Amino acid sequence: MTTVAIAYHSGYGHTEVLAQKVAEGVRDAGQTPVLLKIESASQDFAPFIDEITKADAVIFGAPTYMGDVSGVFKVFADATSAAFFTSAWKDKLAAGFTNSHSFSGDKAHALASLTILAAQHGMNWVNLGIAPPNVTAAERGPDTINRVGSFIGVAAQSDNVSPELSPPAGDRETARLLGERVAKAAVRWAAGASAAEAVASKAA
Numbered sequence: 001m002t003t004v005a006i007a008y009h010s011g012y013g014h015t016e017v018l019a020q021k022v023a024e025g026v027r028d029a030g031q032t033p034v035l036l037k038i039e040s041a042s043q044d045f046a047p048f049i050d051e052i053t054k055a056d057a058v059i060f061g062a063p064t065y066m067g068d069v070s071g072v073f074k075v076f077a078d079a080t081s082a083a084f085f086t087s088a089w090k091d092k093l094a095a096g097f098t099n100s101h102s103f104s105g106d107k108a109h110a111l112a113s114l115t116i117l118a119a120q121h122g123m124n125w126v127n128l129g130i131a132p133p134n135v136t137a138a139e140r141g142p143d144t145i146n147r148v149g150s151f152i153g154v155a156a157q158s159d160n161v162s163p164e165l166s167p168p169a170g171d172r173e174t175a176r177l178l179g180e181r182v183a184k185a186a187v188r189w190a191a192g193a194s195a196a197e198a199v200a201s202k203a204a
Contacts, residue, residue, distance in 0.1 A: 002031045002186040004179070005052045008061030008097075009038040009073040013163035015063045015099045018156055018175040022059055022097060025179025031186065033179065041075040048076070049083050057093035057126075057186040059179065060114045064098045067106035069113050077117050090122035093189055095182045097154035097175055099167060107148075107155040115152060124189075126182050128153055130174065142168030145177070154178050 004026045010016035016037070023033035034055060036048045052058045062073035069077070083089050096114035098107050115125050132149030133140055140147055147170050148155050156171035 002056040002183065002190055003034055003054065004031060004183050004186060005034045005036055005055035005058040006061065006179075007036040007038065007048060007052060007058060007076070009063070009070050009076065010061075011063050011065070011070060011072075014156075014158040014167055015061055015097075017163050017167060017172065018097050018099060018154060019061050021172045021175035022061070022154075022179035025176040025181070026183040028176070029180045029183035029187070031183040033183075038072055038076050041072045045076055045079040046082070049080060049088075052080075052092075053083060053088045055092070056190055057095070057182050058089070058123075059182055060094065060096045060117065062098055062110065062114070064100035064105050064107045064110040067109050069098070069110045077113075080117070080121070084121055087122060092121075092123050093126050093182060093186055094118035094121075094123040095126040095128075095153060095178060097156065097178060099156040099158055099171075101158060101160060103148055103157050105157075108150070108152065111150070111153045111155065125152075126185050127151055128174070128178060129181055130177060142170055144170040146174050147171070 008019040026033035062069035098110040100107050130146045133144050154175050156167040158166040
């Protein structure tokens with residue numbers, strides 16, 4: 001069984017809703033999620049870095065504030081330099097999700113920041129893999145999967161209400177599908193690595 005770490009920050013609870021759905025998707029794929037909630041910029045991130053190092057894949061999550069990931073998440077990202085200097089996360093799988101109040105909010109920039117973080121570590125990015133809905137504006141609603149048409153990762157939108165009410169069902173399901181996709185990819189990736197090692201051993 002593979003393990004998927006989910007490292008995320010949530011300012012008001014809406015991004016945490018997505019993290020929980022991502023974890024549900026990992027479980028639906030028969031794999032093990034490890035939720036790593038970033039509480040503050042002053043916490044000790046060493047245990048989180050260790051958990052990600054042990055995991056087969058990681059899914060990063062952060063709200064989009066002022067067109068980028070939250071400051072608290074950025075502090076965590078900077079702290080991962082401890083793993084960077086030893087290439088501890090090289091060749092792992094990575095993916096990401098974000099959330100903002102507006103439909104745009106420059107969420108693509110926040111997701112790009114997550115991909116760059118993964119690239120800095122030599123990781124392999126798993127995109128969303130869900131085509132945007134081919135429907136009219138009138139048909140596109142809160143239950144629509146990938147309703148904002150993101151490709152790089154989950155880009156959710158939440159109204160200024162309780163996390164129990166928003167993000168809507170379509171965004172939650174999109175997050176679940178990302179978790180399931182990454183978990184299945186991690187299984188294939190691990191199996192391929194084992195097969196490659198076996199071939200290399202025979203060749204030697």
